[in-house]
Amino acid sequence: MSVRIxxxxxxxxxDAVAAANLGIDAIGLVFYDxxxxxxxxxxxxxxxxxxPPFVTVVALFVNATREEIEAVLAxxxxxxxxxxxxxxxxxxxxxxxPYLKAVRVQPGTDLQTLAAQYHDAxxxxxxxxxxxxxxxxxxxxxxxxxxxxLPLPLILSGGLDEHNVADAVRRxxxxxxxxxxxxxxxxxxxxxxxxxxxxxxxxxTQN
Numbered sequence: 001m002s003v004r005i006x007x008x009x010x011x012x013x014x015d016a017v018a019a020a021n022l023g024i025d026a027i028g029l030v031f032y033d034x035x036x037x038x039x040x041x042x043x044x045x046x047x048x049x050x051x052p053p054f055v056t057v058v059a060l061f062v063n064a065t066r067e068e069i070e071a072v073l074a075x076x077x078x079x080x081x082x083x084x085x086x087x088x089x090x091x092x093x094x095x096x097x098p099y100l101k102a103v104r105v106q107p108g109t110d111l112q113t114l115a116a117q118y119h120d121a122x123x124x125x126x127x128x129x130x131x132x133x134x135x136x137x138x139x140x141x142x143x144x145x146x147x148x149x150l151p152l153p154l155i156l157s158g159g160l161d162e163h164n165v166a167d168a169v170r171r172x173x174x175x176x177x178x179x180x181x182x183x184x185x186x187x188x189x190x191x192x193x194x195x196x197x198x199x200x201x202x203x204x205t206q207n
């Protein structure tokens with residue numbers, strides 16, 4: 001099965017369109033106002049409207065209120081929710097939308113138990129644990145902390161870029177990879193060349 005590719009943290013229409021045309025499977029939009037990649041409703045609407053067909057739109061939230069999430073869902077064509085904070089399983093599933101649960105991995109993180117708790121998630125997204133940060137740090141983590149078998153699809157994130165993603169895919173064998181800062185020219189500004197190189201490296205592992 002081919003490894004899916006998600007690029008997260010778009011802030012510009014042209015970057016999202018360029019990435020979509022390079023064959024990525026999903027784009028991530030960050031609705032977390034403490035992130036340098038945060039987008040507002042109007043920004044998100046413009047990006048989504050410009051995308052070609054069959055590109056999945058993922059909305060990322062960090063400990064958002066129900067009202068904040070519902071406001072985004074009412075105004076933007078979101079396909080999948082991504083919860084990057086301490087949201088409970090009941091909260092995640094209460095929106096009746098496909099969702100991903102992000103986990104910041106450190107020694108002692110019990111991914112098997114978390115996968116069981118969030119059993120109806122579309123996938124478990126593993127990221128690096130950095131104190132006070134919720135993703136987008138550019139930091140990798142020890143991939144050996146990931147069990148060989150999980151009951152949920154694994155989405156590998158955390159410090160991936162065009163230089164290490166092929167090794168990551170071969171070693172971890174995730175269902176998908178997720179990248180943000182690793183394909184940027186600046187915070188929230190994606191580099192089409194880096195996206196192209198990242199996609200090529202992932203695809204090369206499938207041959």
